[in-house]
Amino acid sequence: MSSFVYRLFQTTNADKLRELGSRRILRRALTAKDLVAIGLGTMIGGGIFTTVGTAVRGAGPAVIISYLLAGATSFFAALCYAELGAMVPVAGSAYTYAYATMGKLFAWIIGFALIFEYGISAAPVAQQFSAAIQDILKSLGMVLPGWAQQSNFIMHGAWWQFWQWDLLHSQYDVVSALFILLLSVLLSIGIRETATTNNIFVVLKIGALLVFIVAGMFLVHAFNFHNFNPKGWGALQPFGGAAESSQPYGIIAISAWVFFAYIGFDAATTTAEECKNPQRDVPLGVIGALAIGTVLYCATALVLVGSGPWQNVPIKNPLVHALAPLHIPLLSWIITLGVLAGTTSVALASLLGQSRIFYVMARDKMLPPVIAKVHPRFKTPIVTTLGTGFAVALLALIVPLVNLLNLVNIGTLIAFSVVCAGVLYLRKRNPDMPRSFRVPFSPWFPLAGIVSSLFLAIFGLSRATWVWFGGALIVGLLFFFAYGFRESDPENVVPVIEPEGLQEVT
Numbered sequence: 001m002s003s004f005v006y007r008l009f010q011t012t013n014a015d016k017l018r019e020l021g022s023r024r025i026l027r028r029a030l031t032a033k034d035l036v037a038i039g040l041g042t043m044i045g046g047g048i049f050t051t052v053g054t055a056v057r058g059a060g061p062a063v064i065i066s067y068l069l070a071g072a073t074s075f076f077a078a079l080c081y082a083e084l085g086a087m088v089p090v091a092g093s094a095y096t097y098a099y100a101t102m103g104k105l106f107a108w109i110i111g112f113a114l115i116f117e118y119g120i121s122a123a124p125v126a127q128q129f130s131a132a133i134q135d136i137l138k139s140l141g142m143v144l145p146g147w148a149q150q151s152n153f154i155m156h157g158a159w160w161q162f163w164q165w166d167l168l169h170s171q172y173d174v175v176s177a178l179f180i181l182l183l184s185v186l187l188s189i190g191i192r193e194t195a196t197t198n199n200i201f202v203v204l205k206i207g208a209l210l211v212f213i214v215a216g217m218f219l220v221h222a223f224n225f226h227n228f229n230p231k232g233w234g235a236l237q238p239f240g241g242a243a244e245s246s247q248p249y250g251i252i253a254i255s256a257w258v259f260f261a262y263i264g265f266d267a268a269t270t271t272a273e274e275c276k277n278p279q280r281d282v283p284l285g286v287i288g289a290l291a292i293g294t295v296l297y298c299a300t301a302l303v304l305v306g307s308g309p310w311q312n313v314p315i316k317n318p319l320v321h322a323l324a325p326l327h328i329p330l331l332s333w334i335i336t337l338g339v340l341a342g343t344t345s346v347a348l349a350s351l352l353g354q355s356r357i358f359y360v361m362a363r364d365k366m367l368p369p370v371i372a373k374v375h376p377r378f379k380t381p382i383v384t385t386l387g388t389g390f391a392v393a394l395l396a397l398i399v400p401l402v403n404l405l406n407l408v409n410i411g412t413l414i415a416f417s418v419v420c421a422g423v424l425y426l427r428k429r430n431p432d433m434p435r436s437f438r439v440p441f442s443p444w445f446p447l448a449g450i451v452s453s454l455f456l457a458i459f460g461l462s463r464a465t466w467v468w469f470g471g472a473l474i475v476g477l478l479f480f481f482a483y484g485f486r487e488s489d490p491e492n493v494v495p496v497i498e499p500e501g502l503q504e505v506t
Contacts, residue, residue: 009103012364012490031276035285036292037199042264042349043293044205045125045342048300051260051405053318059254061305062229064298066255071294073255073456074262076449077416078290079439080423081266082283086436087426095357099364101422101429104488105480110418111361112476116411116469117263118354119388122347123396124405126176127151129343130396132336133175148174153398170398177397183348184389187355188375188382201345206296208338212319213299215331219322220306230310239463256460259409261297264349265290279436351388358384366484406465407472413457420449 030038055063084097095114099107127150134144152171234250248257265286304313307322314321323331359381362371375382423439423446439445 007485008105010490011101011103012099030281032281032284032288034199035281036288037202038349038352039265039285039289040202040206040293041345042353043262043289043346044202044209044296045339045344045346047258047261047263047346048209048297049128049319049339049342051258052301052304053313053315054248055254055258056301056305056310056313056318057315058231058249058257059251060227060230060310061225062231062251063254063258063305063310064301065229066251066258067261067294067297067301069251069255069452070259070262070456071290071297073259073413073416073449073452074265074290074294076445076452077419078265078286080416080420080446080449082286082437083423083435083439084419084426085282085286086279087433096360097422098418099490101425102418104366104485104490106418107364108366108476108480108484109473110415111357111366112473113411113415114357115354116408117415118350118357119392120395121260121263121408122180122350122354122392123176123399125343125346125350126179126392126396127173129179129340129347130173130175132339132343136336144174147171151176151396151398172397174397177393179344180347180351180389180393180396183344183351184386184393186348187352187389188380188385201341201348204341205338205345206292208334208341209296209300211331211334211338212323213296213303215323215326215328216303216307219308219325220303222306224306224309234460236459238458239461239466252456252460256406256409256456258297259413259456259460260405262290262293263408263412264346264353265293283437351385351392354392355381355385355388358388361484365487365489366480368483406461407469410457410461410465410469413453416453417450420446420453 052063055066059066095107095111098110130150134149137143148171150171151173153165154170155165229251231249231254232251234248234252234254236250236252248254300319304318304322308325317335319335320332323335358367359372361367362369362384371384371387372381373383374380424443426433427442
């Protein structure tokens with residue numbers, strides 16, 4: 001029994017991870033600027049363009065407080081990510097940090113939670129891209145067949161009763177599936193090409209938001225901020241957040257809802273092994289992305305609620321609606337371009353982060369090691385990249401995942417809590433380990449990250465969200481005990497399955 005417990009909480013040596021991260025298996029091509037762009041690529045897009053309408057309807061002008069609360073929670077976590085990312089410059093993000101601090105059980109749980117943050121979140125973002133493309137086609141007089149416009153898979157019984165699946169009358173989001181597959185091919189070609197493409201899209205979508213902020217300022221009126229907090233703080237009871245199918249209300253529930261917009265600033269840590277100077281670049285990338293994103297979110301929310309009565313803000317295309325009184329069609333096209341660029345970069349960065357997490361988990365034998373195979377020419381984890389793309393494309397094709405937004409949030413909030421706890425644990429366990437960046441005001445800032453993350457998860461999300469996440473976690477743990485627990489060895493972390501002829505690269 002004691003041996004079982006020891007193996008369950010056995011940690012991998014942080015010094016070994018640092019040595020592993022110093023190897024040049026993956027191409028080291030990224031700078032701090034690229035990491036900021038990758039973080040913004042995942043943050044800005046699917047969240048601010050599509051959830052802000054629901055947020056305003058649920059909190060009124062006080063939505064600004066919701067964004068600030070979610071941003072503060074992310075800020076504490078970002079500082080902890082920056083310290084751990086500089087200490088352990090290895091791909092894998094929170095999964096790797098949990099493995100080095102709390103053991104393989106917590107590492108698996110966090111790796112599983114990150115599937116919600118990166119992998120699953122890419123599917124609804126792809127569906128948002130598909131909807132924007134179809135709106136453009138409709139304006140040009142072209143309409144896709146009804147069965148190919150959106151995902152609506154019809155089942156007359158339980159999901160496992162495949163004989164009850166109605167394939168003939170189901171609908172399939174073909175555009176979103178093809179979109180994910182194309183991005184996966186781009187990711188397979190190389191990290192430098194991916195970063196360059198992502199940087200272009202980040203510039204486009206931030207430009208669109210800046211255009212909205214500047215143009216919308218001419219419509220802002222102080223009267224629209226009267227009755228600033230019409231919905232109050234919300235239910236403020238454990239698991240009292242709105243169910244996935246209903247409209248959330250109150251500052252706390254809306255803060256948990258808009259938290260989806262902040263997800264992704266930590267994507268920079270998943271590419272630590274591909275940075276030229278990870279000890280310097282990772283902290284700058286994580287904190288820089290969060291700072292820029294928070295300012296843009298609050299400014300956008302301020303202009304949106306100030307440009308007209310908050311009760312009139314639509315859930316769909318709220319930014320375009322807000323600028324309609326200016327009667328400038330070009331502005332609508334700029335916002336639409338920002339939506340396309342935003343969803344593209346979010347999906348691209350999400351798929352990048354998920355493939356790197358699977359790559360590291362396979363390298364640690366938490367997953368079959370063949371998944372960690374690196375392509376000899378492109379120097380990318382080809383199996384996990386294409387496999388992730390295919391799985392997400394299938395989800396985007398047949399499953400409407402908008403209702404899973406809160407599952408994405410709960411997975412991320414739990415990961416944030418563990419990262420903050422990991423900083424405290426390593427400060428106590430290994431205080432002399434070199435730290436190029438340290439969280440200020442420790443232990444208070446890491447504790448604030450833990451408390452705020454758990455507070456939003458418990459008081460902002462519904463009981464149904466916790467039940468679904470718990471059920472999915474049980475399935476994941478069954479796989480862990482069937483394979484990862486037996487095969488992984490924290491004391492003998494292998495570098496990677498290197499194909500014949502692959503050399504360390506610079």
